[in-house]
Amino acid sequence: EILLTQSPATLSLSAGERATLSCRASQSVSSYLAWYQQKPGQAPRLLIYDASNRATGIPARFSGSGSGTDFTLTISSLEPEDFAVYYCQQRRNWPNTFGQGTKLEIK
Amino acid sequence: QVQLVQSGAEVKKPGASVKVSCKASGYTFTGYYLHWVRQAPGQGLEWMGWINPNSGGTNYAQKFQGRVTMTRDTSNNTAYMELSRLRFDDTAVYYCARDPDYDTLIGYFDYWGQGTLVTVSS
Numbered sequence: 632e633i634l635l636t637q638s639p640a641t642l643s644l645s646a647g648e649r650a651t652l653s654c655r656a657s658q659s660v661s662s663y664l665a666w667y668q669q670k671p672g673q674a675p676r677l678l679i680y681d682a683s684n685r686a687t688g689i690p691a692r693f694s695g696s697g698s699g700t701d702f703t704l705t706i707s708s709l710e711p712e713d714f715a716v717y718y719c720q721q722r723r724n725w726p727n728t729f730g731q732g733t734k735l736e737i738k
Numbered sequence: 739q740v741q742l743v744q745s746g747a748e749v750k751k752p753g754a755s756v757k758v759s760c761k762a763s764g765y766t767f768t769g770y771y772l773h774w775v776r777q778a779p780g781q782g783l784e785w786m787g788w789i790n791p792n793s794g795g796t797n798y799a800q801k802f803q804g805r806v807t808m809t810r811d812t813s814n815n816t817a818y819m820e821l822s823r824l825r826f827d828d829t830a831v832y833y834c835a836r837d838p839d840y841d842t843l844i845g846y847f848d849y850w851g852q853g854t855l856v857t858v859s860s
Contacts, residue, residue, distance in 0.1 A: 675850060687848075726801075
């Protein structure tokens with residue numbers, strides 16, 4: 632089973648700042664990595680798939696990069712609605728696995 | 739628009755079974771794989787398995803083998819996830835989630851149900 636480790640666990644920033652979230656895989660997942668956003672009481676929302684492709688309707692301020700074992704989700708300029716928990720997920724091997732999440736909170 | 743609507747919250751005793759439904763609308767139900775993902779209170783996400791609504795074929799995470807059964811009713815565009823021999827640590831929100839590509843298993847999740855809270859309590 633592929634282990635995904637996200638860092639930091641919590642990121643405290645202000646609106647308008649740039650956010651950089653990391654996800655590291657225990658073995659190569661090629662580019663088969665997605666990012667999800669989850670707000671309290673809601674289901675996750677797909678943001679990025681295959682490492683760098685924005686899902687339908689996702690604003691351009693969200694971008695993903697990386698391949699192999701190291702991946703990054705960048706939010707270029709934080710909007711108030713972006714404060715949430717973010718998860719990475721790999722589909723390289725079954726079972727699909729998720730990282731433990733990064734909580735992006737308002738500073 | 740694509741919608742996945744799940745059944746309501748359940749409270750079960752240890753050792754019992756629970757069956758959660760997921761009714762799909764707004765797309766061709768038999769054309770897209772459906773997954774089940776759970777989330778324990780305050781915890782992360784855990785993939786449980788998938789079902790092919792067209793063939794009924796399934797694949798379960800090893801952790802749940804022998805306890806989980808995923809089925810579907812194509813006449814009602816509804817998928818089901820039954821978990822048996824419930825334990826306290828099965829308390830979680832259970833989500834159904836659609837795979838994004840038509841007739842292809844990708845392994846991402848583009849549309850999600852609202853979640854069903856299953857509480858295991860004596």
